[in-house]
Amino acid sequence: MITKNNTAVKIKSYIGLSPQEYITITFFSILFIIKKLPFILYNGQINPDESQMLTQAITLEFDPIFWRSVDGTTSGPINSYIILLLKYIGLPFNYLTLHATATGLVIFSLFITYLTLKLFYTTKVSFLSITIIYSFFFFTNHNDFNHYNSELPSFFLITLIIYILAYIYRTKIVSIYLYILLSIICCLIPFAKLQGGPLAILYLLYGFFIILKTKLNKKDKIAAFLGLGSGMAIVGGSLLVYLLYNNILYDFYIMYIKTNLSHYNTGDPFSLFIKLIFKSSYDYLFFLIYSTAVWLFFFIIINNKHSLYIIYKDNVFIFLSINIVLSYLIVTRTGYTFEHYLFYTLFPITLLTSYMLSHIFEYSDIKKYTFPIVSIMMAVLFIGLVTVYTFKYNRKNQNFKRFEPAQHEINVIKLINYYTKPTDCLVVWGWNLTYHTLTGLRQGTRENHSIRCMTTNSLGAIHDPYLIEYYCRQYVNDIKRNRPAVFIDEVRMNSIFEDPNLVAHQTIPNLKNIISTNYTLIDQQAGVLVYVRKDILKIRGKLNLDLQ
Template identity: 30%
Template sequence: MRAPVFLYDLPLNPDETQMLAQGLTLTIDPLLYRSVDPTTSGPINSYLLYLLSIMGFKLSFHLAHVLSWGLTMFALVFYYKALRYFRFGIVAQLALIPAVAFVSFIQEINYVHYYSESVAILLLSLNVYFIARWTHQKTFSYAELITSGAALALVVLCKIQALPLAFVLGVWSLVLLFLFQRQKLFLNAGVLVLTIVSVWGGWLLYLWHNGVLEDFFFYYIKANAQLKIRFSDNSYRSPFYLLIRFPLIFAILGKGIKYLVVPLVILAGAFLFKNRAKLAFLKILKIDSYFWFILLGYSVAVIATLIRTGSFYAHHFTYFMLPFCLFTGLFLSQLTHVWRWAILSTQLIFAVISVEHLVTNSSINLYETARSKQQKMSPVARAILKYANPGEYLVVWGWECAYYVETQMPQGVNENHSVRSAMAHPFQATYYRRYVSDIKRTRPKVFVDAITAQTLWMNDPAKYGHQNYPELARYIAQNYELKEVIEGVKIYAWK
């Protein structure tokens, strides 16, 4: 069921078109914050695409969809290896059945596109694997400490919201050093901490050398920490209110991930019933050097992270895959062989869904993959290429980043979706000044005003059309000529 997604050569989510456009632009100008502002997704997601591009891969929707699956599968490998260290044997394999079924059969858009959490989750899973290994072997190698430290440092450059998760794992790594090798505590801790500092120090030095360090701190740290969804204070809800409503929010917005949750909830109920005595429950939490207690703390950190963002996009819930898979292993290990298979049979829900589709004569595959039915290039993209060539700069005003990918033209501004430059929020003036400065610097061959009634978020041309922004409107009027209007999308070419 995942194969049709690989073959689907159209965008599934605005986020993946954003990151593909950023990766494409980095092949022309690889300096972040001069050419590309990754907003909340983090630099690593775009640089990974850039790396694949220079290796010879075309940055297409095909690539993004396969990459998303590959990153998730690599994370599952680390979950499995972590479970093996806790002497679970075959349980380590059984525990991954819900996750493998989820990854293989799900067609919900939020879980099959190249989402910005995928690389961060892979790095977090690598660190959990190291923690499981250290817990079991009670020894540490310098290579492991260096790799773990580098991964922890890079998590924040993948997704700034994942900082609390990396912090939990980093602190617990130091605790394990204290528990198992006190005689080498300062040496080993120094290696781990120095690696983290070195990665970040090298990154900041690179930005400083190229004159964009202040931009990084402002746009990635300060702006992302303060901006709310749709950049409106009216959307604010107190963390306590969101915490109380979190189970309901998860049930409504989680959708596809429920196939992972159902067996976990059943197993958790059986686990709590079997260990309902307080002493028995505490004994379980203490095994494996408190690993499961820390994993519970990690889960709380995930909830806190999601509540802090307040946006609750469905793909944010993929942070739960790591603790869900590992807790499934723990719970299964407490049951007899017969009950293990009985509970895991909940995955037959996918077969039930298949039968339902057959009976109702509805399509099992949500994605048309026949070449004749896939529009290889939109009319707007074809029109753009009348006035410019792939590799030349393009600027699209409005959240329509697919045009960059279709035409294989790099973005001529840092912010490729225009939202932060166009919509009202405390930092709008700063974003807008940079936008106008960027377009004057790159002098794109084509400017597209993509504000229509269908544009994401900015769906009011009378309010958000570029003509409402004096400096931008003046520059476009002086240097560009309106060539075509296609379904409300205005295409301007350099005079």
């Protein structure tokens, strides 16, 4: 039978952890950092998204108004502002900063999740649950789960939200400031990643549900509702003032809302999900299989109809189940199989696993076998991790791989450095942000890649004629406004463009005209065309790379 868990958690769980727990957490955090040193100490691009956000941060230092100086495409402003903030406190604009930040966000997310689990469950259940997800992060060498990406900040915010929700639910404390904080963080999620918006809505709705279901007097309920409403008003009002004051309301709507909502999966979400998890890291696949096995064991053990009925009616179980389903729906919504999207599923899986483990160990027929069961679970986890490591050894995309600049990129960078000064800007037609990050030059157009200006033959191309016209017009206007010193057309060297002739900058008449009028083609490196503004070329003259 199921026993209630009211006495399992002591009051100290609400306010802190034991010294032994802090020592254990510190030890495993240090161990995690040591394991991730190959990633942290690699001052190079692990994934193109890193260069995209780093370039945006470089640009924001010059002009800090998002959607006026940069377009984050699917990435929200929070991701780039984090990098800019780190620069202001003394960290450099480089990949080391990004990789250390990514590792730190994962560690803090794990810590907050452990605090959340301790609000509900015993140390045994909490530690076992966090060990499973910790093992995934610790052992995975897959690039997509180690680089700085646009999912990580929203992923961190989500763990904060879940902790606040759990704290409110468990303690029944009514604090208007806590509800304001909950609402503000929920509203910030879409500005880290619009894709996470549905989860933010779910958490706000559950916050309202907690208020309605908790036995509070009328005054406290009104205060709680006002807190949630005030948080939404603060974020929404601040955003509106920001957009109106900087005259970018329409740009915000087109670039961040309308265009991103135009990307959706028209196929079968389940088929895409299967394709994604088998394309992802073997570590993730094992994590999912292991967690699913725990769920199946739960339903096998808890086979009493009355007990299952109680669980099915439990609003926490319902919330955790909806959380998982929704997380997989948003992962498959866009139709792309980017493995780092799976970040959104990791902690929902962990939370449901911990819920089921707590009920398994509460079951009267299981309690006396707790130690053997935990031992078997840890043994299976260890054997599984060793097996996965064996299978993924030397497999493509399953292990960390360094990306070094090609010789033609080194030559192009030499040309850029020769014709520019630190205050200049650069425009790259195509998708290669290393030209920005390795020269430190800001972007001269809001899009630091030109995908949205292209009608076909490119990853992420949009198919709305109005939007394509908008982005082409904006691209040309930004060049006129910022007057970049150098213009690079690199589509002929980029493998994501099947037929470069269909997407070369000359295919857009206005862009072709402004480049041919104001710029001179001074070199071609393996298909990469380098144009320099005519007035600069007149002063600097042509650089002979053979003499360098």
